[in-house]
Amino acid sequence: AQSVTQLGSHVSVSEGALVLLRCNYSSSVPPYLFWYVQYPNQGLQLLLKYTSAATLVKGINGFEAEFKKSETSFHLTKPSAHMSDAAEYFCAVTPSGSSASKIIFGSGTRLSIRP
Amino acid sequence: ETGVTQTPRHLVMGMTNKKSLKCEQHLGHNAMYWYKQSAKKPLELMFVYNFKEQTENNSVPSRFSPECPNSSHLFLHLHTLQPEDSALYLCASSQESSGSWAAKNIQYFGAGTRLSVL
Numbered sequence: 001a002q003s004v005t006q007l008g009s010h011v012s013v014s015e016g017a018l019v020l021l022r023c024n025y026s027s028s029v030p031p032y033l034f035w036y037v038q039y040p041n042q043g044l045q046l047l048l049k050y051t052s053a054a055t056l057v058k059g060i061n062g063f064e065a066e067f068k069k070s071e072t073s074f075h076l077t078k079p080s081a082h083m084s085d086a087a088e089y090f091c092a093v094t095p096s097g098s099s100a101s102k103i104i105f106g107s108g109t110r111l112s113i114r115p
Numbered sequence: 116e117t118g119v120t121q122t123p124r125h126l127v128m129g130m131t132n133k134k135s136l137k138c139e140q141h142l143g144h145n146a147m148y149w150y151k152q153s154a155k156k157p158l159e160l161m162f163v164y165n166f167k168e169q170t171e172n173n174s175v176p177s178r179f180s181p182e183c184p185n186s187s188h189l190f191l192h193l194h195t196l197q198p199e200d201s202a203l204y205l206c207a208s209s210q211e212s213s214g215s216w217a218a219k220n221i222q223y224f225g226a227g228t229r230l231s232v233l
Binding site for chain 2: 009034036041042043044045046049090099100101103105106107108
C-alpha cells in the first residue's frame with residue numbers, strides 16, 4: 001500500500017525567504033513521486049516529478065525536490081519565495097510504471113507569503 | 116483552448132434539481148477522471164474512465180452518475196444531492212498507453228466546477 005504524508009497543513013514564510021514543504025511517502029515498491037500546485041480558483045498543475053532518474057528534480061517556477069530513499073522523503077524547496085507562490089501544494093505517489101489512476105495525493109499544504 | 120475545460124465553473128442547485136457537469140480534454144488522452152475536493156480533506160478520486168470504459172468507482176453514491184461518450188468528453192450527472200456534496204469537482208485526463216514513460220503517470224486537471232447544494 002502507498003501513502004503520502006504532508007507535514008503542516010499551512011506554512012507561512014516571508015517574501016524572499018526559503019520555502020520548505022515536507023512530504024514523506026510510504027511505498028512497498030519503488031515509487032514515482034510528484035508535486036502539484038493549485039492556485040486559487042484553478043485545478044492542479046504538475047510542478048515536478050521524480051521517476052527514478054536523478055534524485056534532485058527541478059521543476060517550474062524555481063522549485064526543486066530531492067528524493068531521499070533513506071528518509072522516505074520528497075521535500076519541496078525554493079530558495080527565495082515570491083508573492084506569486086501563494087497556493088496549495090500537493091505531494092503525490094504512485095508505483096513506478098503504473099497507471100496514473102493509481103496516484104495517491106497528500107492532503108495538501110497551503111503556502112502563504114508575507115510581504 | 117486550454118488542455119482540460121470544465122463547465123460550468125460555478126453551480127448552485129437545490130436538493131431536488133438535476134444538473135450535469137461537463138469536462139472536455141483537448142490533449143488526445145485516453146483516460147479521464149472525476150475528483151471531489153472538499154475543504155480540509157484530501158482529494159477524493161471518484162471515477163476513472165480508460166478508453167471510455169469505467170475502470171474505477173470508489174464507492175461513490177448513486178446520486179452521482181458519470182458518462183463518457185468518447186475519449187474527449189466526460190460528464191457527471193447530479194440528482195437529489197445533499198448539502199455535504201458541496202465541493203469543488205475536478206476533472207483530469209492522462210495518457211495511459213503508447214506514450215513514453217515520461218508522459219505516463221501525469222494527470223492534467225481542469226479548473227473545476229464549484230458546486231453549492233442548498
